[in-house]
Amino acid sequence: MTGTPGLPRDLPARTEAEVIGTSPIERTAAEEALDLDLEHELMTINMGPHHPATHGVLRLLVSLQGEIVRDLKPVMGYVHTGIEKNCEDKSYWKAIPFVERMDYLSYHFNAQVFCGAVETLLDLEVPKRAEYLRVIHMELTRIQSHLIWLGTTALDLGAMSMFFYCFRDRDRIMDLFELSTGQRMHTRYVQVGGVHEDIPVGFAEKTLQFCREFPERVDQFEALLSKNEIFLNRTRRIGVVGRERLMDLGVTGPLLRAAGEPWDLRKVAPYSSYGDFEFAIPIGTIGDGWDRYRVRVQEMRESVRIVEQALEGLPEGPWIADDRKVVLPPRHELPTSMEALIHHFKIVTEGYRVPPGEAYYPVESPRGELGCFVLADGSAKPARVHMRDPSFVNLQSLRDMCVDGYIADLIQNLAMLDPILGGIDR
Amino acid sequence: MPDAAGLELIAQELNDAHSGSVRGTYHEHGQACLIVEPDRVLDVLGWLRDTPGQEYRFLASLHGVDYLPATPRFGVVYELLNMPRVERLRVRAAVADPGGGELPEVPSVVSMFPTADFQEREVYDFFGIVFRDHPDLRRILMPEDYVGWPQRRDFPMGGEPVIFTRDEAETPGWYE
Numbered sequence: 001m002t003g004t005p006g007l008p009r010d011l012p013a014r015t016e017a018e019v020i021g022t023s024p025i026e027r028t029a030a031e032e033a034l035d036l037d038l039e040h041e042l043m044t045i046n047m048g049p050h051h052p053a054t055h056g057v058l059r060l061l062v063s064l065q066g067e068i069v070r071d072l073k074p075v076m077g078y079v080h081t082g083i084e085k086n087c088e089d090k091s092y093w094k095a096i097p098f099v100e101r102m103d104y105l106s107y108h109f110n111a112q113v114f115c116g117a118v119e120t121l122l123d124l125e126v127p128k129r130a131e132y133l134r135v136i137h138m139e140l141t142r143i144q145s146h147l148i149w150l151g152t153t154a155l156d157l158g159a160m161s162m163f164f165y166c167f168r169d170r171d172r173i174m175d176l177f178e179l180s181t182g183q184r185m186h187t188r189y190v191q192v193g194g195v196h197e198d199i200p201v202g203f204a205e206k207t208l209q210f211c212r213e214f215p216e217r218v219d220q221f222e223a224l225l226s227k228n229e230i231f232l233n234r235t236r237r238i239g240v241v242g243r244e245r246l247m248d249l250g251v252t253g254p255l256l257r258a259a260g261e262p263w264d265l266r267k268v269a270p271y272s273s274y275g276d277f278e279f280a281i282p283i284g285t286i287g288d289g290w291d292r293y294r295v296r297v298q299e300m301r302e303s304v305r306i307v308e309q310a311l312e313g314l315p316e317g318p319w320i321a322d323d324r325k326v327v328l329p330p331r332h333e334l335p336t337s338m339e340a341l342i343h344h345f346k347i348v349t350e351g352y353r354v355p356p357g358e359a360y361y362p363v364e365s366p367r368g369e370l371g372c373f374v375l376a377d378g379s380a381k382p383a384r385v386h387m388r389d390p391s392f393v394n395l396q397s398l399r400d401m402c403v404d405g406y407i408a409d410l411i412q413n414l415a416m417l418d419p420i421l422g423g424i425d426r
Numbered sequence: 427m428p429d430a431a432g433l434e435l436i437a438q439e440l441n442d443a444h445s446g447s448v449r450g451t452y453h454e455h456g457q458a459c460l461i462v463e464p465d466r467v468l469d470v471l472g473w474l475r476d477t478p479g480q481e482y483r484f485l486a487s488l489h490g491v492d493y494l495p496a497t498p499r500f501g502v503v504y505e506l507l508n509m510p511r512v513e514r515l516r517v518r519a520a521v522a523d524p525g526g527g528e529l530p531e532v533p534s535v536v537s538m539f540p541t542a543d544f545q546e547r548e549v550y551d552f553f554g555i556v557f558r559d560h561p562d563l564r565r566i567l568m569p570e571d572y573v574g575w576p577q578r579r580d581f582p583m584g585g586e587p588v589i590f591t592r593d594e595a596e597t598p599g600w601y602e
Binding site: 076077080082084085086088089120121123247248249250251263268269357358359360362369371373375383384386388392393395396425426 | 454455456457459483484485486487489491492493503505509512514516539540541543544545548552565566567568569576577579581583
């Protein structure tokens with residue numbers, strides 16, 4: 001290692017210094033291109049994996065020229081737990097809690113896509129009431145996921161109190177889940193064929209009360225942020241990626257809608273009784289951080305409308321399909337019916353068999369298209385479960401958002417991207 | 427989704443345009459799938475993307491499947507989407523296992539669909555399917571020094587030793 005001419009002591013030149021992350025396999029392309037050009041002082045630094053602003057265990061390899069980001073490469077896999085592989089060793093109904101833990105903020109959506117794919121393979125009809133209950137829980141999940149996003153994003157931009165306000169309201173939704181399912185997170189409420197239980201007495205009133213109060217809370221959030229000069233300066237015209245480029249990168253969800261593309265699977269391909277409800281799809285104009293913020297905040301209002309409509313139009317009837325080969329028999333039948341006991345025993349021990357075939361089932365999660373591919377080989381365990389996680393695919397657009405911007409805007413862009421590392425790494 | 431007749435029509439037209447590219451089709455649960463030759467994936471996806479009347483321009487998902495014990499063993503599945511018509515079409519490249527420690531190869535579609543970048547790396551990571559001409563084919567979720575292709579069906583479940591400090595006596599120097 002030779003010294004730089006002109007320096008008083010024999011110090012190694014900065015470009016030759018050993019920087020963490022410049023092992024032969026972990027280099028950004030811009031760094032390699034500029035490697036021989038000593039005129040440029042390009043510094044590659046690690047951001048993460050343990051950085052509060054990376055929203056999880058995400059490592060970013062960032063090449064900086066001064067304060068300007070010249071290249072960026074996400075490195076992930078730090079919380080990979082092999083959930084897809086583990087599902088192959090579980091019977092279908094035991095895989096539901098596993099998939100719920102992938103994207104830990106949208107657990108009802110994860111369960112819904114997996115159950116939807118299995119129901120497609122079984123050609124199982126889901127009762128109308130179950131569809132409505134699923135929609136209610138999914139939309140409440142969307143609100144709480146967006147609340148966490150709003151709180152952490154505002155925190156990243158310096159608005160500390162937003163974090164507490166958002167978590168306070170999120171806790172009310174958690175309380176509602178606890179009331180209806182017994183759990184606050186990872187509720188295992190969605191089952192193949194319907195939902196686990198009917199909603200208890202009082203759930204509808206409490207949820208409607210929440211729905212009445214929540215739009216006012218959103219007004220308060222907007223009053224805090226929407227005209228805040230710091231927030232505006234940090235988000236407006238930052239991280240703009242064109243609509244066409246986003247679609248080439250496979251980006252879906254609020255990011256794509258903020259760029260002006262009204263693509264929402266709930267509207268264009270209504271699954272699970274979404275066709276019964278009236279709601280709007282908020283879209284942005286240019287797709288900067290400000291548009292992404294506006295789209296998500298507006299989506300919370302629309303979700304409230306859907307929950308209200310679903311609760312008011314909640315049909316009577318069973319909440320789970322009446323197929324004894326797939327669905328556990330009601331608990332009260334077990335002491336009196338031998339047949340019910342045998343079915344119960346068979347489902348709990350072996351599980352149910354799914355005829356061979358493969359199905360892909362997409363839904364609109366808070367982050368975009370969440371799809372589940374299930375391959376059945378005729379046994380009681382899936383031969384392959386693959387989740388097309390929106391965070392994983394959307395993360396590819398981070399480089400386009402950040403390159404040639406300031407490093408402070410990188411934090412804003414990442415927050416507006418709303419990645420959930422549990423979903424990315426699975 | 428194209429219906430069963432529409433799927434046959436697509437397969438027919440594809441075979442006319444690129445002879446021998448489509449190996450078979452199936453239509454089940456209202457979902458349509460084309461099974462194609464792995465070496466012709468670029469032809470097939472390019473045709474489906476650019477031909478007027480098809481225009482499957484959005485690659486919703488790309489994933490690998492291990493069909494062991496069936497042959498050909500692997501499948502690389504492309505879930506295509508036509509956004510204006512809201513039609514989905516699945517294309518599966520039926521990839522044979524060359525055996526003997528060699529890795530199967532499929533051409534990369536990153537040049538056509540930039541979204542395939544991470545997803546092809548994921549398939550490579552878990553199934554050991556090499557994507558020819560991929561700009562940066564490395565493991566993505568598993569550690570880069572990992573040996574083996576964990577999502578293959580013959581890869582054992584629970585094959586990872588979990589090492590705790592108390593096992594120091596049995597496996598000295600485990601922390602290195």
